[in-house]
Amino acid sequence: MGQAPTHTTDPQPPTVNPPHDGHPHPATRRTRRRALLSALLTAAIVVPLAGAARPEIPAPPPAALAPLSPATLHTAYESNRANAIEAAHMAATHGDQHRAAADRALAAPSRHLLSFDGRGGGLATEVLGDLPHADHVAVLVPGSDTSIDTYARFHRAAAALYEDLTHRAPSGTRVAVVAWLGYRPPGTVSTTVTTPSRAEHAAPHLRALIRQLHTLTPAGARISLLCHSYGSVVCGRTAAGLDVDDIALVGSPGTGADSVAGLHTPARVWAARGSGDWVAHVPHVRADLLVTTVGFGTDPVSGAFGARVFDAADADHSGYFDPGSASLANLARITLGETSEVTRA
Known part of the structure; x- marks a missing residue:
């Protein structure tokens, strides 16, 4: 369900024109609902997995790290940087110059990797800011088609948020952003993008990250989850009892829960969708099918879900973290706990 916030061209679903009075007949609505559900089920069963035939890219196993703490953080950054350099060399030797360039970018001295694994599609957790002194931390959870190969776009989203936070934060307030590519998102055209399987696998890893962040940040630091597209499915699977202050869902196809209460979270739950986002046309249904749920x-x-709906203006599916956008400003306000300043839809 869409990449992590980027500047890609999203496929636009066909426009459905309502009757002249603007209210489709109930039978028409039922027909459309069945057609959309049928398309969803078909996609989950028969659409070929994008890129399945791509050869595996060689890379070293992740660096062996001491238990993470504020005292060992710098050493972890250095070890993961060295691992990314080695991964870049192996990818180049293999003939994949695009992956080699992506690995080298992550290995730059200015980048701070909390974790890195260059194997397969790749995993990385990057920190922007000073975690051991941060009062407010935003964790970005990306959607489909995010990998080391496309990581630059995810990084731009994290960097835009970090810049907005640093300008918006009151004097003396310190902020950090954690870009978490800690799971393997599905492809937008894949057999898994309409099922919760990747999210279920991701949830324990995201839980572990939040626990880790509480050991790396000062007591009382506020942590917010900002979840884009399929990433909101991941956050929905992780939310129950999670020690975070806010969960914001943008461009979400749904969370797997019927309502905020179904997430079983003490956090404030926010949601937004821009008027230019094609995900509005995704059928918000759930059906059990054989051994999975679609x-x-x-x-x-929606009002039925019960989230605090905020303004995302005309954002498209990849535009929620665009610099200067209403959605980015509101996500920064949520991260800073400035809830009264969040503009509502």
């Missing part, structure tokens, strides 16, 4: 249920921006 679809993610209630629309998070």
